Amino acid sequence: MTETFDMHRRLSEALADSTEAWRFLREFAEYWQQPLRPGDGWSERELRAAEARLGLRLPAALREAYLVFGRRSDLTSNHDTLLAPDELRVVDGALVYRAENQGCAFWGVMLDALEHDDPGTVMRLDLADKAQERWEAWNPSLTAACVEMVMSEAVQYDKGFTDYAEWETGDAGERLRDLLQELPAPGPDSRWFSGPDVLVRAVEGFCVHARGRTAEAMEQLRETLPWGDWLEG
Structure with a gap:
């Protein structure tokens, strides 16, 4: 890995092509955390057991994520959690694979989209009025969802050089854009920026x-x- 990593270029490529997305995830892990190694993922046996229990076939992109880095909590579960294969479940027509750290939201793939290798993902808020809960479109593809997950977990890594600031006036993104390079957004709820390291x-x-x-x-x-x-600070 070189000493520099062009986040804007590599992220743009990753969001446009699933093959580039997996290459980006490997390079991102090496640059920001530790290189991916054998043993960082779940086994085929564990994934097949989950599929047999659920009576369905996991999409190729989700299987790839579990096999390559599914056990790397530093990339998947610093704040929210990528569910282990034996925790995968079906809720109201969607396969749930990720949960917000306090159970306030869940991410999944609709069952009728599982036949696609790289389906879009959905998100559902946990509401007091359960009748109001709905699955809403989230990422356009599972590979984009994996990119968003790994980036989001990286900036909340409790063993790294991370920080957090409250900002409630609604213009943080505009102020950041004047000071850092804005990146393509891997998901719908955030804006991303990068600078030197x-x-x-x-x-x-x-x-x-x-x-x-x-x-x-x-x-x-x-x-x-x-x-x-x-x-x-």
Whole structure:
């Protein structure tokens, strides 16, 4: 891996082509965390057992994710959780594969889309009024969902150089755009930005998550973005 990683170019390629998405995920893991290695994924036997229990076939893209990095909690489960194969379940016509850390939301694939290798994904909020719960379209493909998952978990890695800032006025993305390079969005709920050795996710009207490759990069980011109440700054 070279000392630089062109996030904008590589992410653009990943979101346009599923083959490039898997290459991006390997390069991203090596640059921001640790290289992917044999044993980082679940086994075929474990996936087949899950399929037999559920009575369905997992889409090729989901199988690939589980086989390649499904056990890497640093890439999948720092905040929200990629369910283990024996935790996969069907809820109201969708295969649920990921859960928000407090059970407030779930991500899945509609059962009638499982025949596709790389189907779109859906999201469902856990509401007090269960009659109001609906599966809503989320990512256009499972590979895009995997890219979003790994990036989102990376900026919330509790053993890395990460930070969090409350930002409730709704214009964090616009202010970030003036200071960092905006990236193509891998999902619908956030805007992404990068700078020298830093990665930033802005959830409009809520918060900013940031990750640096070094303590120095993270401190420079805090100085560049002095607004907001940085948790660690």
